[in-house]
Amino acid sequence: MIIVMSPEATEVNIKKVQDKIVSVGLKCHLSQGASRMIIGVIGDKKIISGLQMKAFDGVEKTVAITEKYKLVSREFKHEDTIVNIDGVLVGGGHLGIMAGPCAVESMEQLQESAQAVKAAGAQFLRGGAFKPRTSPYDFQGFAEKGLQMLKTVGEKTGLKIVTEIVDVNAIDMHCAYADVLQVGARNMQNFELLKVVGKSKKPVLLKRGMSATISEWLNAAEYILSEGNYNVILCERGIRTYETFTRNTLDLSAVAAVKELSHLPIIVDPSHGTGRWQMVRPMARAAIAAGADGLMIEVHPHPEVALSDGDQSLTPENFDVVMKEVSQIAAMMGKK
Amino acid sequence: MIIVMSPEATEVNIKKVQDKIVSVGLKCHLSQGASRMIIGVIGDKKIISGLQMKAFDGVEKTVAITEKYKLVSREFKHEDTIVNIDGVLVGGGHLGIMAGPCAVESMEQLQESAQAVKAAGAQFLRGGAFKPRTSPYDFQGFAEKGLQMLKTVGEKTGLKIVTEIVDVNAIDMHCAYADVLQVGARNMQNFELLKVVGKSKKPVLLKRGMSATISEWLNAAEYILSEGNYNVILCERGIRTYETFTRNTLDLSAVAAVKELSHLPIIVDPSHGTGRWQMVRPMARAAIAAGADGLMIEVHPHPEVALSDGDQSLTPENFDVVMKEVSQIAAMMGKK
C-alpha cells in the first residue's frame, strides 16, 4: 500500500502514520516527493488490507498495490486451469458449450432442446429449475421437479447438466442432480452461497455480477477456491451501463483481462449479455475470437411461448448456424 | 404493454401476435401509426408480464406500461407508512437516526459508540456482527457473539438495534437479538433472504443494491411485503458510477422518486454513499433537505483503529455537529 500524505501534513501526522504501521508488524518506507510525502507500506498483504489509513489526519489518499485474491491469480498458478466435468474438459484449449432453455418448462420442451443442442455440438444442457426473478409475481421455476427432469434428460442424451443454485439449503439436492452448479449474477456476492458451493466438490460456474469489477469477481471466486473447490469456471454475462438498446453491455475485454490476471477458464453468455436473440450470433463469434473458453447460450424450441427470456433465446436452427461459425473461429484459434 | 411492430411487419405477423394475446385471456387494441402498427395489450398485469412478445417475428420492441410491484406502490396505499419499532416511529414525519460502528469490535468500542450516538440524538445503534466482505481474507465479524454484545448495549442504553443478516439460516438468531434486520446492498436480490425476512415479523431495512434501478429495488421490497411483512424501511446508500473520487455516487433523487412511487419510508446512508467521512456532514444535511425519513451514519470512537470502514466513519464529536445541523433542517421541514 502507498499512502499519499497531503501537502499540509505535519511531521506529527507523518509520525502517527509510521507508528501505526510499525505497531502492526509492517515496515514503512518514506519518499519525499515534490510537494507530498509518500509512504510505502511493506509486509503481509492480509495485515495491510486491514489498515484504515484514510482515517488518519494528514492522509490524502491510499493506493492498493496488490490485489487481495491469491489462489485464483495467475501469479499463484501460471498454467491454465482445465476443469474436468466428468470427462468433459473446459479451459486450456478445450471449449465448453452450454446451451438450453432459460427455464425448465416441461419434459417435452427439455428433451426437444437437449436433442437440438447436442446435435449442434453442445456438451452441456443448461436450464433453470430455481429462477431468481426481479418480481415475486414472475415464474419462479419448477424447483426439485425441474432438477429431476434435467437429470433424466441429461442421462438420456449424455449432456452434462448446468443449473443455478439460489439457496444454501438446497446444496445437497443440487449436487444430486447437477454436474455444474451455477451461481448467478445476482448472487455473485452472496458470500454464504459461495462458501457452500466452495465446500462441495462440484464444478461451479460463477457469473459476473451486474456491476462487479473484475477484481470483485475474482475475489468472489477466491471465496470458492479458499474453501477447497478449485473447479471454477467464470462467465461474463454483460454489465450494467447507461445504454438501453441492449439489456446489458457485454464486456468482451473481460475475457482478455481474466486471461491475464487468472488461470481460471472463462466463458461468455451472449444471450443475457445482449438480451436480443439477433445479437447472439455475432457476439458468440466475437467471444471465441476474444479467447473465451466456451459459451452459454439460451436455446428454446419455441421462443415465443417460453416462460422466461424468450426475447433472447435462439431457435435450434439459429443455434446450429452459430455453432458452425464458432467452430471455424475456434479452429483458427487452435481450440477444441 | 405496448407492442411496436416493425415497418416491415406483415399482416400475418400481426395476426400471430393478436392470436397469442387473445389466447392467454388478454385483449388487444390496434392503432395504426404513421409507419408502424402499435398494439396495446389490456388485462391482468401478471399475465401480461409473462408474455415474450419480442420473440415474435415482426415485433420491433415492447414497452411496459405499469410496474410489476403492487403492495409497495403509492397507488395501492396512498398514505405514508410509519414503521413502528417497539415505540420508535420512522416515516410520515418521524425521523429515524441510526448510527454506530461498521462492525462490532469489542464491548468497549460498542458502549462508547452507543453512548455517543445516543447523546447526540440517535434512536438506533447500528453495528455489524456478520460482515459481507469483498475478500474472504477481510475481517468477517464476531458472529453471534457480536449480536449478543449489541443486545446488551441496546438494553443498557435504550437504543434499538439494527444489524445485517446475511444467512437465511440465521433468521431466528437475528430475530432474538435485533430490532431491525438489515438486508445489505449485495443481498438486495438474494430473493431467498428476502422471503425469509418477509416471513418474520421484524422490521426490515432494505438497502438499495449497488446498481439497482429504483424499480428493481421496489420489486425487492415487494418480495418482503408479499410474504406478509409490511414493516420495510428503504435505505439509499449510493450507486455505482464511473466516478472514482467517491466510493459510490449518493443518489438523493432516489428519495424524491421513492416518495412519488411508494408509501414506504426511506432513509439515507451518506457514509457508504460517499466513502469519505468529510462528506458525511454535507450529504446528511442534503438528505434531510431532500425529504429523507432518517439517516444511517457510521460513527466510531477511534476511526483510525476501526477493523472496517474507518475511512468513512465519523468521530463522536463530528457526529454531534451533523446532528445539530440535521435537526435544524428537519425542523424547517416540519419533521420529528
Place this chain on the structure above:
Amino acid sequence: MIIVMSPEATEVNIKKVQDKIVSVGLKCHLSQGASRMIIGVIGDKKIISGLQMKAFDGVEKTVAITEKYKLVSREFKHEDTIVNIDGVLVGGGHLGIMAGPCAVESMEQLQESAQAVKAAGAQFLRGGAFKPRTSPYDFQGFAEKGLQMLKTVGEKTGLKIVTEIVDVNAIDMHCAYADVLQVGARNMQNFELLKVVGKSKKPVLLKRGMSATISEWLNAAEYILSEGNYNVILCERGIRTYETFTRNTLDLSAVAAVKELSHLPIIVDPSHGTGRWQMVRPMARAAIAAGADGLMIEVHPHPEVALSDGDQSLTPENFDVVMKEVSQIAAMMGKK
C-alpha cells in the same frame, strides 16, 4: 507518479525504467515491496505527466499522485473565489440564483419569465438562443435575435443574462449581449471553445460533462483559467448512469468534492439533473443544504407549450415555493 513493477520484472527491466526517468531530468526512488519493486518518480509534474511508462516491459501499473490542474486547485489558492458579475456576487457565502426558460421563444414569454423569477428573488435570467440539440430536426433556437431579446429584458428588469455559447466564432456576439457565458455539458471538453471563453474576460458558467469525472471537469476549468480568465462558476447538472427514472443522476456529492479540491464557486441545476419538474423542489433544497453557491432552474410561464424542456420546467408559482424554502436553508447555512 508511482510505478509498480510486475513480480516477473527483471533487473534489466527496472534499469531501463530508471534510465528513462533520469534521462528526462526526474529523480527516482526505489522501494522493494514483498513481491514487487515500487518506483517513485519525483520532480516537475508537467514532465511526469508526459511519461508513457506502461509501454515499458515489466511495468504492471502506474499510479498518478497529483492532479494535473493547478490554478483551479484549493492548494494553489486557499480562499473561496467570489465571482463578481457586474455587482452581483457568487461564491464565498453569496448565493447566485439563475432561472428562466430553457429556450428564448418570444418577447412575451421572456418578459413574463423574467418578471416572475425576479419577483421570486433570482438575480440572473437564463435562456438559450443557440440550443445544442441531440437531433438536427429539433428546435435550434433564435440565434442572435434571441440574444437581443435577452439583453432587452435583462436591461428592463435588472437581471443579469446567462446564455449558452456553442460556436467559437460567436464569442464577440455573446460578449456584447450576455453577462455570463455558459459552456454546456456537451461542450465541456470542446477545448477550442474553452480557450476562446478563457481569452474573453466574461464570467463563465462551466457545466459538468455528461460523464465527466470531477478531475476532468476541473481540468476543463483549468483551460479557461490558464488563458487568463479567473471568473469561472462550475455547475453540477447530473451525470449519466444506468438509472432511467430520472433523466440524469444529480451528483450532489460533487458539491462537497469541488469545495474540497477547488476554490471556485459551484452551483447546481436540478432541472437538467432530474428531468422531472416534480423533483426540482426537493433537489434544490438538497443542493443548498449540501453547500452549493447557487442554483440554475428552468422556469417557464406555460411549460406545456414550451419548445424544449417543458417536462422539467417549473411554473412561476412553483418556483416561488422553491425560493422560499431555499432561502430558509440558505439562512441556516449562513449564506446570502
Place this chain on the structure above:
Amino acid sequence: MIIVMSPEATEVNIKKVQDKIVSVGLKCHLSQGASRMIIGVIGDKKIISGLQMKAFDGVEKTVAITEKYKLVSREFKHEDTIVNIDGVLVGGGHLGIMAGPCAVESMEQLQESAQAVKAAGAQFLRGGAFKPRTSPYDFQGFAEKGLQMLKTVGEKTGLKIVTEIVDVNAIDMHCAYADVLQVGARNMQNFELLKVVGKSKKPVLLKRGMSATISEWLNAAEYILSEGNYNVILCERGIRTYETFTRNTLDLSAVAAVKELSHLPIIVDPSHGTGRWQMVRPMARAAIAAGADGLMIEVHPHPEVALSDGDQSLTPENFDVVMKEVSQIAAMMGKK
C-alpha cells in the same frame, strides 16, 4: 408517441392532452387500459418530437416510438453504404484498416510508422496533429506542421490520411491535407463541428462519444448527412463504465446494433477501447468477428518514447501479428 396517463388523471386532464395534440395537426387514438388511459399520437414525427407532454397534469410518462434520425437509418436506405476514399472502399464487405501513432511527433517517427503499417496491410495512416487533451499542460500536437508531414508521408506511401479536426475554423486546412476527417469522442455532440464537416464533401470518421447512446451517436451522424455529406464511417472506441481495469469498456455489441439500425459502415478502435496494448490483439479479432468493417489501431515504432498513448500503442511487430489473425477471421466472414 405513446402518452400514459396516471390512474388519477381526470377527464379534463385527458381532454387537455387531446386538444393539444389536435391543435398541432396530429391525431390521437385513445385506449383504456386496466388502470390507465393510453393515448397514441399519430402523425409527422418532427411535430411529435416537439411535444412537451409530461408538462401536462395527469401525464405519468411518455414513450417515443420512433427514432428522430432518418437519413442514417436502415429503414431509409436498406443496402450497406460503401464509403469510397479515393479508391479505397470501406463498408459492404470491404475492410478498412487505419493505423499509426496517436500523435505526429517527427518525420522519422511518421515514416517508420507508415512503412510498418503499410507492410502489414493497412490502407490508412492515422496520426494526430491537433490533440484534444484533458489537461492544458499535455502535449497539444504540431498543428499544421503535423498535417503537412502526414500529407507528405501519405503521398510517399500511398496510404490515405485520417486525422482529427477539433476546430471549425480549420476545416479548409484539414480538407487540404487529409483524406478522412476524424471527429473525436469529445466532440461527438459539438454540433457546430458536425455541421462544418457535413458541409465539406470529405469522408468523415465519427467516433462514439464517451457516454453516448447508440441513438445519440446516430443522431450525431444525422447532423452530418443532413448537411449533404453521406460519406460517414462510425467508430466504436469504448464507453465509460465503472470498470477501472480497462481505460474504457469496448462495446462490441454496438457493431451489431449499428448494423441493424443503420446502413453506415462501422469500425472499431481497440486501442482507446481498452487502453492496454496487450488487449488490442484479442479485441481486434473479436471486432472483426462481430462484423466490424474495419479497425483503427495505434501503432508506434517505439511506444515507450511516445508523446501520448504509448500505453496502448502496438509495436510494428505486434501489429503485424494482429493483421495476420484479423485477415483469417475476415476471410471466414467473407470480407475484403
